[in-house]
Amino acid sequence: MSNISKPARRLLHTSDVHLGAFDSSGSDQETRDKHHFYFTRVMDIAIEEKVDFAVIAGDFFDNARVYEETLQFASDQIARLDAPVIITPGNHDHVGPGSVYDRFDFKNETPNLSIMRTSDGETIHLETLDVQVWGRSHTEQLPDFQPFIDPPPRGNAPWQIGVGHGHYIHPKALLHHSFHIREQHLIDSQRDYIALGHWEQMTRVSGGESVVAAYSGAPEGLGHVGEIGGRVLIVDLHEDGKVEITAHSVADKPSIAHDDIPILEALIEGP
Numbered sequence: 001m002s003n004i005s006k007p008a009r010r011l012l013h014t015s016d017v018h019l020g021a022f023d024s025s026g027s028d029q030e031t032r033d034k035h036h037f038y039f040t041r042v043m044d045i046a047i048e049e050k051v052d053f054a055v056i057a058g059d060f061f062d063n064a065r066v067y068e069e070t071l072q073f074a075s076d077q078i079a080r081l082d083a084p085v086i087i088t089p090g091n092h093d094h095v096g097p098g099s100v101y102d103r104f105d106f107k108n109e110t111p112n113l114s115i116m117r118t119s120d121g122e123t124i125h126l127e128t129l130d131v132q133v134w135g136r137s138h139t140e141q142l143p144d145f146q147p148f149i150d151p152p153p154r155g156n157a158p159w160q161i162g163v164g165h166g167h168y169i170h171p172k173a174l175l176h177h178s179f180h181i182r183e184q185h186l187i188d189s190q191r192d193y194i195a196l197g198h199w200e201q202m203t204r205v206s207g208g209e210s211v212v213a214a215y216s217g218a219p220e221g222l223g224h225v226g227e228i229g230g231r232v233l234i235v236d237l238h239e240d241g242k243v244e245i246t247a248h249s250v251a252d253k254p255s256i257a258h259d260d261i262p263i264l265e266a267l268i269e270g271p
């Protein structure tokens with residue numbers, strides 16, 4: 001019984017939006033609005049592309065002191081999508097004591113949003129979609145935190161997605177940076193797709209032969225997003241099990257097809 005077909009699904013993957021990055025920096029309203037406009041575009045793309053669900057792979061908010069209006073903006077934008085949205089918090093928007101996510105009633109204001117809440121890892125089962133999403137949240141700034149070490153086995157839903165926020169270490173790279181993610185972790189995860197965050201640059205990374213893994217990069221970088229940056233990823237989970245990603249621009253640049261998205265061949269400096 002090979003070739004059992006799976007239900008075709010489509011998701012949007014974004015990360016490192018850093019909402020509120022300019023709230024406390026003395027920037028004017030125009031600067032803040034311009035930054036936030038890019039997340040409006042992310043949600044536009046999610047709606048246009050009719051995604052079944054969306055994942056935000058951490059650093060959605062820039063810090064825990066963002067303005068109340070930024071929290072409301074985020075909630076309103078996510079609520080525009082008539083589909084589940086999952087956030088796996090990163091180092092800038094960690095959960096636990098002092099979390100930005102405890103400052104707003106997302107549960108009631110944004111019922112389509114699920115926030116992962118533990119560094120031990122948790123699975124969110126989107127039952128009507130036959131999808132399970134597993135991830136570990138940052139709880140605070142712990143440099144030794146490794147989002148994908150010893151992942152639990154696949155669940156019983158046909159589609160298995162992993163989400164994590166950290167620094168991919170190329171097999172040939174020297175050890176430095178925090179929050180290590182290794183190729184072997186991704187291979188061991190046996191997930192169909194791994195949605196990564198922490199880098200502002202969009203790139204695929206190697207998860208071995210069977211695991212497709214990518215950083216979406218920031219929709220608008222606070223730093224350098226590179227020529228192919230400023231994008232979000234639309235991930236198609238095909239009936240035959242194939243996973244295909246397309247990078248959509250939040251501005252008006254052309255989309256980039258799966259095979260044209262570079263796979264990391266050497267260490268790219270992370271933040």
Ligand SMILES: [Mn+2]
Binds near residue numbers: 199
């Ligand atoms: Mn980060």
